[in-house]
Structures are given as structure tokens and as C-alpha cells.
Amino acid sequence: MPLTTNTILICAGGACVSAGEESVKDALERKLKEYNLQDIVKIVETGCMGACSLGPIMVIYPEGVYYQKLTPEVAEKIVEEHILKGRIVKSHLYKGEKGEVIPQPQEEVAFFSRQVKIATRNVGVINPLDIDEYIARDGYFALHKALKEMTPEEVIQVIKDSGLRGRGGAGFPTGLKWEFARKSPGDKKYMICNADEGDPGAFMDRSILEGDPHSIIEAMTIAGYAIGAQKGFVYVRAEYPIAIERLTEALKQAREYGFLGENILGTDFSFDIEIRIGAGAFVCGEETALMHSIEGKRGQPRVKPPFPAQKGLWGNPSNINNVETLSCVPPIIFHGPQWFKQWGTEKSPGTKVFALAGKVKNTGLVEVPMGITLRELIYEIGGGSPTGKKIKAVQTGGPSGGVIPAEYFDTPVDFESLTSLGAIIGSGGMIVLDEDDCMVDVAKFFLEFTVDESCGKCTPCREGTKKMYEILDKITNGEGTEEDLETLEQLAYIIKDSSLCGLGQTAPNPVLSTLKYYREEYLAHVREGKCPAKKCKELISYVIDPEKCVGCTACARVCPVSCISGEVRKVHTIDQEACIRCGSCIEVCRFGAISKVTPAVSVEVEE
Amino acid sequence: MLTKEDVKKIVNEAKTEALEEQDLLIYTLHKIQDHYNENYIPPEVAEWVGEELNVTPAKVYEVLTFYTMFSTKPRGKYVIRVCTSLPCHVAGGREIINALKDELKIDWNQTTKDGLFTLEETGCLGLCGVAPVIMINKDFYGDLTPEKVREIIRELRRGDSE
Numbered sequence: 009m010p011l012t013t014n015t016i017l018i019c020a021g022g023a024c025v026s027a028g029e030e031s032v033k034d035a036l037e038r039k040l041k042e043y044n045l046q047d048i049v050k051i052v053e054t055g056c057m058g059a060c061s062l063g064p065i066m067v068i069y070p071e072g073v074y075y076q077k078l079t080p081e082v083a084e085k086i087v088e089e090h091i092l093k094g095r096i097v098k099s100h101l102y103k104g105e106k107g108e109v110i111p112q113p114q115e116e117v118a119f120f121s122r123q124v125k126i127a128t129r130n131v132g133v134i135n136p137l138d139i140d141e142y143i144a145r146d147g148y149f150a151l152h153k154a155l156k157e158m159t160p161e162e163v164i165q166v167i168k169d170s171g172l173r174g175r176g177g178a179g180f181p182t183g184l185k186w187e188f189a190r191k192s193p194g195d196k197k198y199m200i201c202n203a204d205e206g207d208p209g210a211f212m213d214r215s216i217l218e219g220d221p222h223s224i225i226e227a228m229t230i231a232g233y234a235i236g237a238q239k240g241f242v243y244v245r246a247e248y249p250i251a252i253e254r255l256t257e258a259l260k261q262a263r264e265y266g267f268l269g270e271n272i273l274g275t276d277f278s279f280d281i282e283i284r285i286g287a288g289a290f291v292c293g294e295e296t297a298l299m300h301s302i303e304g305k306r307g308q309p310r311v312k313p314p315f316p317a318q319k320g321l322w323g324n325p326s327n328i329n330n331v332e333t334l335s336c337v338p339p340i341i342f343h344g345p346q347w348f349k350q351w352g353t354e355k356s357p358g359t360k361v362f363a364l365a366g367k368v369k370n371t372g373l374v375e376v377p378m379g380i381t382l383r384e385l386i387y388e389i390g391g392g393s394p395t396g397k398k399i400k401a402v403q404t405g406g407p408s409g410g411v412i413p414a415e416y417f418d419t420p421v422d423f424e425s426l427t428s429l430g431a432i433i434g435s436g437g438m439i440v441l442d443e444d445d446c447m448v449d450v451a452k453f454f455l456e457f458t459v460d461e462s463c464g465k466c467t468p469c470r471e472g473t474k475k476m477y478e479i480l481d482k483i484t485n486g487e488g489t490e491e492d493l494e495t496l497e498q499l500a501y502i503i504k505d506s507s508l509c510g511l512g513q514t515a516p517n518p519v520l521s522t523l524k525y526y527r528e529e530y531l532a533h534v535r536e537g538k539c540p541a542k543k544c545k546e547l548i549s550y551v552i553d554p555e556k557c558v559g560c561t562a563c564a565r566v567c568p569v570s571c572i573s574g575e576v577r578k579v580h581t582i583d584q585e586a587c588i589r590c591g592s593c594i595e596v597c598r599f600g601a602i603s604k605v606t607p608a609v610s611v612e613v614e615e
Numbered sequence: 616m617l618t619k620e621d622v623k624k625i626v627n628e629a630k631t632e633a634l635e636e637q638d639l640l641i642y643t644l645h646k647i648q649d650h651y652n653e654n655y656i657p658p659e660v661a662e663w664v665g666e667e668l669n670v671t672p673a674k675v676y677e678v679l680t681f682y683t684m685f686s687t688k689p690r691g692k693y694v695i696r697v698c699t700s701l702p703c704h705v706a707g708g709r710e711i712i713n714a715l716k717d718e719l720k721i722d723w724n725q726t727t728k729d730g731l732f733t734l735e736e737t738g739c740l741g742l743c744g745v746a747p748v749i750m751i752n753k754d755f756y757g758d759l760t761p762e763k764v765r766e767i768i769r770e771l772r773r774g775d776s777e
Contacts, residue, residue: 022740022741022742022755023742023744023745023757025755026742026745026748026754026755026756026757026758027745027757027758059744060742060743060744060745061744061745063744063745205741206738206739207739208700208701208702208738208739208743209700209701209702209739209743210739210741210743211739211741211742211743211744214741215741239635246645246684247696247737247738247740247741247750248741249753282633282635284641284642285641285642285645286682286684287641287644287645287682287683287684287685288682288683288684288685288737288738289681289682289683290738301641303637303638304637304638304639304640304641304642304670304678305638305640305674305677305678306677306678306681306682307681307682322637363743363744364744365702365706365743365744365746366701366702366705366706366743367705371743371744371745371746372744373744403701406701437702437743439701439702439705439743441705445705450701453701453704454701457699457700457738460736461738463681568717590710590713591710592761
């Protein structure tokens with residue numbers, strides 16, 4: 009292998025690919041070849057580096073210079089300036105809150121420096137398609153240690169001692185789960201990886217599968233050894249084609265290296281893993297529904313007990329863990345339980361990956377110690393609001409979770425604290441909401457999702473959530489009453505108490521938490537026909553300020569229903585009756601002359 | 616169009632790839648669907664799969680209709696899956712949906728008359744960092760604006776008429 013002077017890590021995560029990573033890479037390759045540098049500068053396509061809103065991004069080693077928002081032209085310039093002449097291209101370095109350029113290297117950038125990476129330790133660092141790079145980062149050392157130096161019981165004890173809790177949502181102690189499966193009688197046992205992450209706003213599992221598939225293979229094999237399984241299944245969403253591709257390749261490599269298959273590492277232990285592809289059903293993230301789907305059936309949940317550890321796949325004892333949980337396993341085995349416990353809180357040790365989305369500057373994936381406050385997460389790492397508007401709340405835990413208002417942002421993020429606020433960590437989605445977001449609309453949004461995704465097996469979930477959605481729809485249309493709010497609350501508790509699986513039991517949470525913290529917004533809708541966030545279409549009107557309108561006609565030209573009239577250079581007006589409130593006009597007006605008002609301007613209907 | 620023989624071959628292939636000889640229905644249906652440019656599974660072909668795997672037609676149909684990724688009707692050459700999750704919604708997803716429906720002149724689950732585009736909703740695509748996002752066949756498009764999404768559609772149309 010020729011000696012390399014520079015290594016360029018370029019993020020090939022989904023977000024960067026969609027932002028044009030390939031053309032940037034092509035430009036790099038072209039330019040390197042032009043200067044005959046292709047052999048001494050190595051380009052590595054990695055998994056997601058996390059800072060999705062800044063993509064495409066890359067890091068150049070040995071210096072660790074981090075470049076963002078790349079284009080093919082900039083990539084060419086970087087080859088000519090940085091690689092060839094050693095001059096850093098300042099225009100595309102990370103910028104701080106006030107636009108100041110942050111000094112290098114990458115580790116000093118606030119977005120990265122506050123993070124502690126365990127589950128995502130290799131994501132964005134190695135080439136996911138090269139098993140040697142995984143091994144070079146201590147990969148498969150934990151498997152070796154477990155198989156050669158530890159009994160299955162000892163492996164389980166280490167996981168128990170580490171305090172690792174399931175990262176898929178419920179936070180159940182992982183070691184205990186393994187012990188149940190180990191102790192459950194049966195010759196045939198299965199180890200399942202739940203890669204059917206479906207919570208809107210969470211994408212850490214996709215990122216791990218795409219960026220570090222070997223960590224999942226290693227963890228599943230260790231878990232398989234611990235519980236006494238012979239076979240493993242990874243149940244992955246069909247919406248994640250890149251993850252499926254990379255995992256398939258990784259499985260092939262692991263078999264070639266003898267980390268999977270017969271007599272792994274020369275021991276008596278044999279284990280193999282197979283991928284099963286989902287087919288688009290949210291409920292399949294629920295473990296019993298997931299197992300039904302692997303069996304080739306409709307993914308419908310069943311009553312527990314019996315738990316999967318007793319009767320799982322095809323009636324055999326099975327153990328299911330989420331992707332992020334599993335990726336924590338190899339480092340825990342390798343470094344020991346105490347190492348893991350140095351981060352996090354007493355009851356929630358370790359780290360958690362969060363997906364920051366919504367009204368925050370640095371959207372993307374971050375892994376931080378449990379116990380960090382929401383404020384640190386949203387403002388220091390997330391960079392706060394991108395528009396300067398006031399951040400109002402954060403929605404956590406997707407459709408099973410709730411909203412946390414800004415006044416609680418000093419709450420530490422761990423399983424217990426968020427639950428006490430009526431939200432949950434869930435799989436780690438954090439959707440930041442600002443003053444433009446209507447809480448009734450947010451609640452309605454999640455209910456619409458649940459109605460769609462309810463598998464239909466049990467009545468409270470199938471019919472109850474539909475009824476709740478109808479009421480919320482009525483409220484956002486300005487037709488709701490105060491009595492509706494009471495019905496909504498009643499229904500919420502009934503559905504929570506009587507649904508069969510987690511999907512239904514948690515579906516009312518977005519409604520309950522918004523009612524708890526933002527009841528005045530609901531009341532404004534039902535009492536005054538107002539939407540304080542000016543989001544609900546039926547309750548707002550667009551109006552033109554005659555003082556500011558210069559008659560540029562931009563709004564009239566863009567209006568899809570031609571409801572704006574006025575002569576050139578004269579004040580324009582909107583025909584409220586014809587207006588469909590699409591908002592196109594407000595977007596194009598450069599004079600700030602158009603604004604939204606609530607309640608809607610009443611339109612006089614002629615008899 | 617697949618023949619009965621082709622189906623047999625696909626089922627046998629799936630059996631050799633699988634570690635467990637148990638029910639391979641969903642796995643095989645994915646493979647069948649990949650064979651069709653129109654991204655669908657003709658009901659009679661699904662029935663053959665059932666015969667090969669010893670599964671009743673009722674059960675095959677049950678599975679076909681439960682999962683949103685499967686379709687028994689032909690879909691467009693380009694299946695546009697629009698993420699309708701909250702992160703995309705708060706980032707202006709509503710306007711993207713309006714622009715798409717307007718540009719394509721179709722509603723959800725419909726296919727354009729020229730057979731090019733089918734519009735479908737999807738759950739979170741996991742690209743919330745660049746919301747709003749759509750997926751067209753296997754490609755992702757992020758940071759969308761109504762103008763950008765119209766341009767993408769027009770680009771695909773142009774590419775197709777050449």
C-alpha cells in the first residue's frame with residue numbers, strides 16, 4: 009500500500025448524499041487525478057457524521073480540518089489550496105453563533121466537542137464497507153473476549169452491571185432481558201435486532217446501520233452467545249435501502265473472517281444472522297408484531313405475557329434489542345461495566361443518541377451523556393433557533409411522547425425525568441418547536457399518524473384514536489367547543505388503559521401533554537376562533553398592509569387562485585373569499601407588507 | 616410479466632438464501648415486486664407465490680394489503696414517497712405536498728395519466744436533518760422548497776421524454 013499524506017473522510021450519510029455528496033466526491037477525485045495525487049491522498053466514504061444541516065461535509069486528516077456545505081467547485085479549490093499548498097480554505101469552515109470561524113480541528117467545534125460517542129463511536133469515522141477499519145477500531149475484540157474468556161453468565165453479568173437500558177423507548181434493563189432469555193427452557197433460541205425504527209424524527213438506528221454495520225453484527229453474536237441462540241435476525245425497514253445494502257455486505261465479510269457461521273473463532277459456538285426486510289408498517293416496531301412479520305404474517309401485536317423471552321419467534325425463546333442498544337454492547341464488554349457507568353446518571357448510565365430536528369440551527373445526530381439538560385442540548389449543541397424566533401417547546405419520543413415547554417429546559421435528560429414531565433425519551437427524536445408552531449396542530453398531526461398506523465386489531469386504538477383525531481380536526485377548523493376538550497381527555501385515558509400494545513397505550517400522550525401545558529392554546533381555538541401560532545388555516549387570514557405595499561405585483565403573480573388584485577405601483581388587496589391561504593404571497597413579498605391575522609377576517613356572504 | 620416458472624425460480628432462490636426454511640412470504644413478495652418496473656405485484660402472481668410456499672390465497676392477500684410497501688395495482692415509473700412526519704411538517708412539508716399535487720395534478724395513491732408518477736405518503740425517512748424530504752424510487756431529495764420540488768419533477772419528465 010502506498011504511503012498516504014492525507015486522508016479525506018467524506019460523509020456518505022443519507023442527508024449528505026441528498027445534498028450532493030457524490031458530485032463533491034467526483035470533483036475531489038477528478039482534481040486529485042489531475043495533480044497525480046490519487047495514490048497518496050485517500051478518500052474514505054463514511055457513515056453519517058451527524059451535522060446533517062451542514063452537509064455535504066468532510067474532514068481532512070492528519071490535521072482534522074472540518075469542512076462544511078461543500079460544492080464541487082469548493083472541493084476542487086480544497087485540493088488546490090489545502091492538499092497541494094497546505095492552505096486552509098476558510099470560507100467553508102464551521103461558523104459559530106455570530107458567524108465567527110471556529111479554529112480547527114473538528115474536535116474543537118462545539119457541535120462535536122460536547123459529545124461522547126459510544127453507540128456511534130465509528131459512525132462517520134470509518135468506511136462501513138471495510139471490516140479491517142472496524143477491526144482497527146477495536147472491532148470484534150469484544151467478541152473474542154466474550155467467547156474465549158467469559159461464560160455466557162459472565163457476559164450477562166457485565167451487561168447487568170453496566171446498567172445499560174434499552175434505547176428503543178421503554179428503557180428496560182438489557183442484562184435482565186438477556187437473563188430471561190438465557191434461563192428460558194428451549195433448544196432453539198433466536199436473537200433479534202429491531203431495526204424498524206419508525207418514530208418520526210428519529211434516525212439514529214439508520215445512521216448506525218449505515219455507518220457501522222459490524223458493531224451490530226458483533227453485538228448480536230455476543231448476545232446470541234449469552235442467551236444461547238443459534239440464529240439471529242435483523243428486521244430492518246424497507247425505507248432504508250442503503251442500510252440493507254451495507255449490512256448485507258458486512259454480513260458477508262464477517263462470515264469470511266470467521267466471526268459468523270460454524271465454530272466462531274475456533275470455539276464451539278456457531279451463530280449466523282439473516283436480514284428480514286419490513287414492508288412499511290409502523291406497528292412492526294412493537295416486538296410481538298415484529299416477530300409476526302418475520303414469520304411472514306401481518307404485523308399485528310399480541311397480548312403479553314407470554315413475553316418473547318418465553319415464547320417468541322415460531323414459539324421459541326427469543327430476545328429482541330434495538331440497534332442503538334446493541335451498538336453499546338461491544339465497548340461495554342471490551343472496557344468493562346465501570347467504564348460505561350462513568351457517564352450518565354445513576355439510574356440511566358451511559359450515553360444516548362438524539363436526533364435534533366425542527367427549529368434548531370444544527371439539525372442532525374448527537375450522542376451525549378444521559379443527564380445533560382435540554383438547554384445544553386438545544387442551545388449549546390443544537391445552536392438554538394436558526395431564525396431568531398423564540399423556541400417554545402421540544403417534542404420528544406415521537407407519537408408516543410409529549411411536549412416539554414421551554415420553562416422546563418433545565419431538566420436533565422434521562423428516562424425518569426422526562427417521564428415525570430409527561431414526555432419520554434423514546435427512541436431519541438427531539439423536534440424543536442417555535443412560536444410559529446401550533447400545539448393543537450402538533451397533537452392532531454401525531455393522531456393522524458396513529459390512526460394511519462394502527463394495525464386495527466383492538467378497538468380502543470382503531471376507533472378511539474380516530475375519534476380523537478376528528479375532535480382535534482374540528483378544533484383546528486374553529487368548530488370545537490369546550491366540551492370537546494373534556495371528551496378528548498376522557499377518550500385519551502380510556503385508550504391508554506385499554507389498548508393492546510404500546511402503540512395504542514401511548515398514542516394519546518401528545519394530546520395529554522399539549523393539553524397539560526398549552527390548554528390556553530386549545531381554549532383560544534374553541535372560545536375565540538383564534539390560532540395563536542397562526543398556523544391553522546381556517547382561523548387565519550392573509551392581509552396586505554397598504555402602508556408597506558409598493559405594488560410590485562410579485563404576490564399577485566404567484567397566487568395560484570388569482571385572488572390578489574391591484575394595479576402596478578398601487579396598493580394590492582386580497583379577496584378573502586377566494587383566498588386558499590397557501591402562503592405563497594407572504595413568501596415572495598420583499599417589503600413585509602403581507603401578514604397573517606387571527607381570527608380570520610370575516611367574509612360577508614351575500615344572501 | 617413473470618411466468619409461473621419464474622415465480623418458482625424466485626421462491627427457490629429465496630429458500631437457498633434463507634437460514635430458516637419457515638415462512639418466506641414477505642421476503643419473496645419483495646423480490647417479486649422488484650421485478651416489476653411498475654412497482655407492484657399482480658394478484659395472480661401473488662397467488663402463485665402462495666402455491667409455491669403452501670400459503671392460502673387469503674393469507675397472501677392479507678399480507679399484501681396490510682403493508683404499505685406492497686401494491687396490487689401498477690404504480691408509476693417513479694414512486695414519489697413524501698415524508699409526512701412532524702419534522703418535515705414543521706419545516707414546510709405542507710407546502711411541498713401542495714406543490715407536488717399541483718404539479719402532478721393527482722392526489723395521494725394516484726398515478727399520473729402518462730404512467731410516470733405515483734404519489735404516496737411515507738413515515739419518517741430518517742433524514743430529518745434536511746427536512747422536508749421526499750424519496751423517489753431509491754433516491755432521496757432534501758431541503759426542499761416548492762420551487763425545488765417542481766424543478767425535480769420537471770427534470771424527471773424531461774429526462775423521460777428524451
